[in-house]
Amino acid sequence: MKIAVLGGAGFIGSAFVRELNKRGIRPIVIDLLTYAGRVENLKDTDHEFIKADIRDQKLHDILKDHKVDVVINFAAESHVDRSIYKPQDFVTTNVLGTINVLEASRLLGFRYVHISTDEVYGEECSDEDSPLNPSSPYSAAKASADLFVKAYVRTYSVNAIIVRPSNNYGPRQFPEKFIPKAIIRTLLGLHVPVYGNGKQERDWIYVEDTARIIADLMEKAEWKGEVYNIPGGQRISNVDLLRMLGEVMGKEIKVKFVSDRPGHDRRYCMDTRLKYSVTPLKEGLRRTYEWYVENEWWWKPLIADKFFKEDEPWR
Template sequence: MRLLVTGGMGFIGSNFIRYVLEKHPDWEVVNLDKLGYGSNLANLKDIESDERYTFIKGDINDFELVKGLIKKVDAVVNWAAESHVDRSISNPHSFIESNTLGVYTLLEAVRKENPEVRLVHVSTDEVYGDILKGSFTEEDRLMPSSPYSATKAASDVLVLGWTRTYNLNASITRCTNNYGPYQFPEKLIPKTIIRASMGLKIPIYGTGQNVRDWLYVEDHVRAIEGVLLKGEPREVYNISAGEEKTNIEVVRTILRIMDRDESLMEFVEDRPGHDLRYSLDSWKITRDLKWRPRHSFEEGIEKTVKWYLENEWWWRPLVDEKVLHPTPWKLVW
């Protein structure tokens, strides 16, 4: 297998590449990443000398570059995306460029250069919007609540349309919130760990009762591996762990593990359009691809806290105003 991974210098993409090279010694990986704000060369510093791995700095919107790469690979996993909701509120244009136009460029490159290539498009549970009771299945309507989720929903529809019209071999995955090593510091879990380690207040939006289903990143990349190898064209696969926690529960768990006082918690103004609860039904991927998460939230979060505390060299250069500001969506990038 010769695999093209887009956005592989980001949090989940880099975990996926590391997993693939360890699990499949006969695979080769080409990593295309423009090195935007969520990318970090340090994420894959330990494997850059691996002969099976090639890094190319480039944009998914560069049609000629992408077309040239597509003709040389057997499969593509598309992680490339702008992914932070707060940033999308302040600057939606860059999200349209990467998340929607970038996927259009990728699909056109596949269609014109190598329509037989296997494509897995990685999306998000946020395309469904929020749900107060029950869980979304793959058949539910899309009702995004933010510029970020709207651009991801648009890309999903493009993949489905191109797959039907041009008979592409593409599948879509929609996953709940990930956490684990190498996650960008402005996200809730790393931000909480970092600020607590520095003795700073932990900002919590609104009342802290927003609910997310948390999945350890290694379990997610195993799910993507399964979809890549056994998924069906034009099918959507939800990926979830059934570990629903309120934001305040997540913060309290981290403070307990770190032996820090809950007085560090600080409630701040909620962000616009903040979804109340996400919940996915992942029975389809469990039934069809035999995937299940291996990490409980308690186990995964303990491993994550330990990693951040032992790897300050990684996150210290990334700590900036977005990490330290209590309401980052108000900042204009």
């Protein structure tokens, strides 16, 4: 089976490449290598790499020439703060890019795995049949892409599924995100900015668990537009997460509460019909912390980014 991983040089995408390698599969990795997609994420993996943009018509030729059977799309703009600052980028990549991939699937006949997010549901606890109620430009773009997948399944009989994971964490996550930002800033003796009162709840899942669950899904899905939620089942407030992380690190995490961001969801909460096991949160945080300690070469070149340095980057 020939598999193409779009956005495979990103955080979750590179973890998925590693999962495929464990199963004896050498995928094609297609990535534009924007700021969060890095060839360093693919170190020690077995893959064929092609630099390309999912919004570009040339993607069709690449997928046709390689005779792919399945395409998994992790390629996305994913940082909520950046979507508030510049929403247009999220529409072009997350919506128009998805439509371009769907067109390729319609014309070439490959199966398509669309990676979405729990944020499309908004603040209410939701199952796979719940209505979409996005709050940010990021989640609105992802919800729109999900609906296009549904439309292509219905109108063109494209073979596709939609996967909605909860908040991922683990090695190789870009330092703008909450957990790596907290780890790195604490290692550097800096405070960690926390929006509002810090009581917003998120449901966390270790990235290697997400990769494994998606790979398992590919073997049993019916490919008729089914939606699969992948919650971690480990909901915790942001301030309590930092307390747990501080225990793991054996260090005091200095919290600085800052003005809340616009449209900030109070919680994310999903149910699922799937059965699987996940890494306990404290154990996953320990593995994540140890990875960042042992791999300064990976993150030190990245911390000049303004989204790492500033408390309220969307302003």
